[in-house]
Amino acid sequence: MSTNIDNKLYTLKYSTDTESHLKITDKEKCRLCTSKxxxxxxxxxxxxxxxDSQEIIINFENCLECGACRIACEKKVIDWxxxxxxxxxxxxxx
Ligand code: SF4
Ligand code: SF4
Known part of the structure; x- marks a missing residue:
């Protein structure tokens, strides 16, 4: 049996909130961010x-709450x- 991430995601259960728990605090910094x-x-x-809109779209419903994005964001604009x-x-x- 494959153990790739897509299969792992099938084992998760979500209860989606209506409001995102992830926010970008400064969208201008994302426009200037070269790494994304x-x-x-x-x-x-x-x-x-x-x-087109020059901004990050956040599909917060899919978040696994691993915390990696907070560390990876080079401009520290993710409010988590x-x-x-x-x-x-x-x-x-x-
Ligand atoms: S890594 Fe941070 S600054 Fe760069 S696009 Fe993503 S959220 Fe914006
Ligand atoms: S990196 Fe982890 S905490 Fe950040 S949005 Fe993705 S799944 Fe959620």
Whole structure:
């Protein structure tokens, strides 16, 4: 059986919040960011660069709460909170 990330994602259960727990605090810094690290580091492909609007789109519903984007963002503009209460991802056993 394959153990790639796509298969792992099938073992997760989400309870989506209506409000994003991930926010960009300064969109201008994203425009100036040359690495766009967030679009590569996230295992759930939460961040997408939109060349038309020149901003990062955040698909926060898919977040696995791993925290990697906070570390990877070169300009430290990701405001990252744990989802409220029972919202967010649940890691199932087995
Ligand atoms: S790595 Fe940080 S600054 Fe760069 S595009 Fe992503 S969120 Fe914006
Ligand atoms: S916490 Fe992890 S899964 Fe969530 S957006 Fe950041 S890198 Fe992606």
């Amino acid at each position: 690290n967030c679009t590569y580091i996230c295992p759930a492909k939460v961040y997408e660069w939109n060349p 909170q744990y989802p409220k209460g029972t919202k967010g991802v649940t890691f199932k056993q087995g």
